[in-house]
Amino acid sequence: MRRAAPAFRANFLALCLALMLFAAPAGAQESSLLGLPPVPAMVAGTSAMRRLGEKLFFDRGLSANGTLSCAMCHIPAQGFASNQSALSIGMEGRLLRRNAPSLYNVAFKKFLFHDGRETDLAAQVWGPLLAADEMGNSGIGPLIARLRADAEYRPLFEAAFPEEGATMMTLGRAIAAYEAALLRGGGRFDRAVYGGERSALTPQEWKGYEIFTGKAGCAACHLIGPETALFTDQSWHNTGVGFRSEAAGGKRLVQLAPGVFQNVDLAAVGLAKTGAPNDVGRFEITNAPTDRWAYTTPMLRGVSESLPYMHDGSLRTLAEVVEFYDGGGGANPSLDPKIRPLELTPNEKAAIVVFLEAL
Ligand code: HEC
Ligand code: HEC
Numbered sequence: 001m002r003r004a005a006p007a008f009r010a011n012f013l014a015l016c017l018a019l020m021l022f023a024a025p026a027g028a029q030e031s032s033l034l035g036l037p038p039v040p041a042m043v044a045g046t047s048a049m050r051r052l053g054e055k056l057f058f059d060r061g062l063s064a065n066g067t068l069s070c071a072m073c074h075i076p077a078q079g080f081a082s083n084q085s086a087l088s089i090g091m092e093g094r095l096l097r098r099n100a101p102s103l104y105n106v107a108f109k110k111f112l113f114h115d116g117r118e119t120d121l122a123a124q125v126w127g128p129l130l131a132a133d134e135m136g137n138s139g140i141g142p143l144i145a146r147l148r149a150d151a152e153y154r155p156l157f158e159a160a161f162p163e164e165g166a167t168m169m170t171l172g173r174a175i176a177a178y179e180a181a182l183l184r185g186g187g188r189f190d191r192a193v194y195g196g197e198r199s200a201l202t203p204q205e206w207k208g209y210e211i212f213t214g215k216a217g218c219a220a221c222h223l224i225g226p227e228t229a230l231f232t233d234q235s236w237h238n239t240g241v242g243f244r245s246e247a248a249g250g251k252r253l254v255q256l257a258p259g260v261f262q263n264v265d266l267a268a269v270g271l272a273k274t275g276a277p278n279d280v281g282r283f284e285i286t287n288a289p290t291d292r293w294a295y296t297t298p299m300l301r302g303v304s305e306s307l308p309y310m311h312d313g314s315l316r317t318l319a320e321v322v323e324f325y326d327g328g329g330g331a332n333p334s335l336d337p338k339i340r341p342l343e344l345t346p347n348e349k350a351a352i353v354v355f356l357e358a359l
Contacts, residue, residue: 034185034191036108036190043107043121043122043176043180045160045180046160049161050178051160052153052160053175055156056178057179062137063137064135064136064137065136067092073100073128074100074102079104079302083308085099087312091135097279098311098312099309099311099312099313102298102302103179104183105184111235113296116285121172122172124176125176148165148166153166154166160174184302185301187301188200190229192205202358204354205351205358209355215344217338221235231297231359235296236291236294236297237295237336238281238292238293238332239336239339240293241293242311242330245314246278281293282295295311303318304359318353322344326343327341328340328341
């Protein structure tokens with residue numbers, strides 16, 4: 001009897017451990033994608049939260065007049081961005097100031113929005129929901145009341161958040177859990193760089209990788225770590241994109257329909273009404289002169305899907321982006337010192353483009 005005790009205890013411990021593993025929420029597990037860190041537990045959530053979040057993300061009923069969902073600006077087949085418009089088009093056709101960013105790997109972003117003004121993915125959700133020119137809800141209460149009364153949503157909220165149901169917090173957490181599952185990793189780049197499978201990238205892509213991390217200095221901001229790569233330094237920089245657009249006199253080439261472009265005077269299409277016709281980036285948040293025209297460093301995985309590029313969608317293709325950097329960005333007094341003319345050869349530029357496409 002006595003000798004059996006330790007064995008019994010060991011079995012009991014193993015059983016407890018197994019039960020704990022089974023009971024752990026699915027989202028709290030380590031991200032198994034090669035080249036990505038684990039998804040922060042704060043946003044990972046459970047599968048019930050993700051299911052609910054997915055339904056909310058695609059639901060036009062979340063906008064004031066039932067026309068706009070998150071997915072209409074963050075289009076899944078377009079890298080969770082919008083390929084057709086440089087600047088987002090919101091409620092009743094209102095043109096926004098900025099390009100819809102891709103949502104791939106957004107769970108890892110420390111500063112959200114192009115100016116980094118939000119730090120909490122679940123709280124971010126209320127930005128577009130309440131913005132008059134985005135989803136146009138006049139308040140939080142009426143939307144929550146609608147969801148609480150909805151026969152389809154009630155059981156989904158109960159399953160995801162027992163005893164809480166639909167609240168300002170749970171709505172945000174559900175959508176954040178869905179977004180946190182939009183991962184891009186474990187691809188050819190990761191197999192080649194982190195998995196030791198050299199042939200997963202072509203020789204030209206490897207050349208692009210070497211220029212990206214070497215001569216062109218891209219990886220100084222779009223970081224590639226020893227075990228994982230998020231391609232961002234979680235900070236902001238003045239690359240001169242914002243300065244160039246301002247220098248263009250408030251006019252911008254806007255795509256109205258596939259293949260149809262028109263030079264639009266931003267003041268004339270109602271942007272003056274926002275009270276901030278000029279976009280000066282991070283400066284608007286901090287008022288620090290060094291933050292003028294500084295924008296957060298985007299993560300580049302899946303970047304070939306989410307054209308056009310930059311906070312204002314002013315560059316159409318990856319080749320244009322590489323040209324922009326090669327020319328030293330948009331020269332201005334507070335340009336980031338890491339941005340300088342690169343003197344890349346046509347072959348080197350082409351190699352960077354194919355490398356970016358491989359991400
Ligand atoms: C009308 C188009 C539009 C709609 C609708 C919209 N967004 Fe966005 N989204 C944008 C734009 C434009 C930005 C960038 C705004 C800025 O930087 O000031 C953005 C930024 C974001 C970001 C920050 C990403 C990053 O890399 O920093 C997240 C997350 C996001 N949106 C999620 C959502 C969710 C969730 C919804 C629905 C509740 C939603 N969006 C609805 C256009 C839209
Ligand atoms: C000084 C830091 C810095 C360096 C160096 C840098 N970038 Fe960037 N990159 C940024 C920032 C900041 C943005 C966003 C600018 C904006 O939105 O206006 C950006 C945007 C981009 C985008 C657009 C992504 C999108 O989703 O819109 C691509 C592609 C890109 N960079 C590739 C490169 C390449 C290739 C190089 C090297 C030739 C490079 N970057 C060098 C900071 C940097």
